[in-house]
Amino acid sequence: MAIRELKKEIYEVGALDWDRRLFDELIPLPDGTSYNSYLIKGSEKTALIDAVDFTKKNVLINNLKNLGIDRIDYVISHHAEQDHSGEIPEVIKQFPEAKVVTNSKCKEFLKDHLLIPEDRFITINDRDTLTLGDKTLEFIFAPWVHWPETILTYLREDRILFPCDLFGSHIASSELFVSNEGDVYKPAKRYYAEIMMPFRNHIQKHLERLSSYDIELIAPSHGQVYTRPEFIMDLYKEWVSDEVRNEVVLPYVSMHGSVQKMVDYFIEALMKRGVEVKPFNLSKTDIGELAMALVDTATLVVATPTVLTGPHPVAVYGTYLANALRPKVRVLSIIGSYGWGGRMVEQLSGMIGNLKVEVLEPVIAKGYPKEGDFKALDRLAEDILNKHKEFKII
Amino acid sequence: MAKYKCMVCGYVYNPEVGDEDAGIPAGTPFEELPPDWTCPLCGVDKDQFEKV
Numbered sequence: 001m002a003i004r005e006l007k008k009e010i011y012e013v014g015a016l017d018w019d020r021r022l023f024d025e026l027i028p029l030p031d032g033t034s035y036n037s038y039l040i041k042g043s044e045k046t047a048l049i050d051a052v053d054f055t056k057k058n059v060l061i062n063n064l065k066n067l068g069i070d071r072i073d074y075v076i077s078h079h080a081e082q083d084h085s086g087e088i089p090e091v092i093k094q095f096p097e098a099k100v101v102t103n104s105k106c107k108e109f110l111k112d113h114l115l116i117p118e119d120r121f122i123t124i125n126d127r128d129t130l131t132l133g134d135k136t137l138e139f140i141f142a143p144w145v146h147w148p149e150t151i152l153t154y155l156r157e158d159r160i161l162f163p164c165d166l167f168g169s170h171i172a173s174s175e176l177f178v179s180n181e182g183d184v185y186k187p188a189k190r191y192y193a194e195i196m197m198p199f200r201n202h203i204q205k206h207l208e209r210l211s212s213y214d215i216e217l218i219a220p221s222h223g224q225v226y227t228r229p230e231f232i233m234d235l236y237k238e239w240v241s242d243e244v245r246n247e248v249v250l251p252y253v254s255m256h257g258s259v260q261k262m263v264d265y266f267i268e269a270l271m272k273r274g275v276e277v278k279p280f281n282l283s284k285t286d287i288g289e290l291a292m293a294l295v296d297t298a299t300l301v302v303a304t305p306t307v308l309t310g311p312h313p314v315a316v317y318g319t320y321l322a323n324a325l326r327p328k329v330r331v332l333s334i335i336g337s338y339g340w341g342g343r344m345v346e347q348l349s350g351m352i353g354n355l356k357v358e359v360l361e362p363v364i365a366k367g368y369p370k371e372g373d374f375k376a377l378d379r380l381a382e383d384i385l386n387k388h389k390e391f392k393i394i
Numbered sequence: 395m396a397k398y399k400c401m402v403c404g405y406v407y408n409p410e411v412g413d414e415d416a417g418i419p420a421g422t423p424f425e426e427l428p429p430d431w432t433c434p435l436c437g438v439d440k441d442q443f444e445k446v
Contacts, residue, residue: 354402354442
């Protein structure tokens with residue numbers, strides 16, 4: 001795979017994964033992904049920042065060989081997750097003098113996951129620096145983006161921030177640098193939603209700290225390099241802020257049409273009131289689309305029929321994910337139907353403990369929705385409108 | 395001194411042990427943890443903890 005130059009003596013030597021369509025056997029990757037690894041040649045020492053997924057082992061090693069690298073002094077490990085660390089054992093095997101530079105927490109994870117021996121590590125602390133001769137690396141500890149051990153590196157002389165997964169996006173592109181920011185917006189937001197959103201409060205603090213650095217390029221571990229750092233940093237500021245939008249995200253599933261009828265009616269009821277609505281049929285939708293919609297919505301309404309006395313399992317899955325991703329949603333309700341009984345509302349209500357939400361009275365129809373149910377849906381739409389007015393977002 | 399449990403992941407903060415990784419010495423009551431202390435297992439804020 002082609003080696004790509006960021007700046008003089010700084011190269012991207014990782015791997016593009018054009019075909020990957022699922023990450024963690026969970027997250028859809030419509031645009032593939034990349035595992036970026038950066039080689040920095042100083043006047044005295046050479047450092048490699050992160051490695052690649054183990055499925056791309058030959059790519060990284062061949063890139064280093066093609067670049068004529070015969071010595072690596074340091075392998076900086078920002079994050080022990082295997083898509084960045086998977087090939088570290090191979091790199092330190094091929095370059096026996098290389099030491100793995102990381103913090104104590106990441107060291108333990110690398111020992112656990114990749115069986116790297118203790119004597120191959122150099123342990124660093126927050127704000128420590130490492131000189132490569134004419135280039136200086138400064139380490140910035142940034143826990144929880146998105147594991148507890150995460151580190152970022154700032155290359156002082158070249159003003160490059162290597163933020164690992166923070167600011168990343170799952171894109172496979174032959175172009176190293178972002179050339180059209182519009183193309184990156186959605187993959188970056190999707191990445192934030194799926195990976196970073198649960199750690200919103202941590203990111204707020206990290207952004208504050210990063211604001212004191214003079215940054216010319218942001219080179220993340222997935223996707224393209226940002227030549228205008230403020231583009232992605234401003235987006236992150238917006239996403240992690242407490243601001244919500246005049247929107248209702250409406251994940252739903254329907255078996256025989258009752259819930260579908262309620263959902264259709266409810267969508268219109270919201271539209272009439274000037275509330276934006278984003279419905280997602282959970283049996284068809286890409287969960288990344290749902291996660292993205294949750295980034296800034298004020299309200300979440302889950303709609304499901306009753307199956308085997310509880311919510312439809314697909315609705316359970318959607319609700320479980322929404323709870324785990326901890327979006328900043330403020331209001332929640334449930335729409336549903338049942339045939340003869342069940343504990344659908346109690347079960348769903350018991351699944352949202354992570355969300356700091358006010359729960360509005362659910363609308364549950366017995367069988368196909370009737371006049372009283374439609375009135376109740378109008379009432380719920382009106383309650384949501386009033387809440388959004390209270391939040392001053394409409 | 396009371397123990398506190400994380401409602402998200404179940405981690406229990408034991409004041410007699412503290413949280414060495416975060417620089418919290420043993421003997422620190424939950425109430426005296428810094429406001430930006432977070433759950434060492436899942437990263438959530440102090441307000442997601444309940445007394446056990």
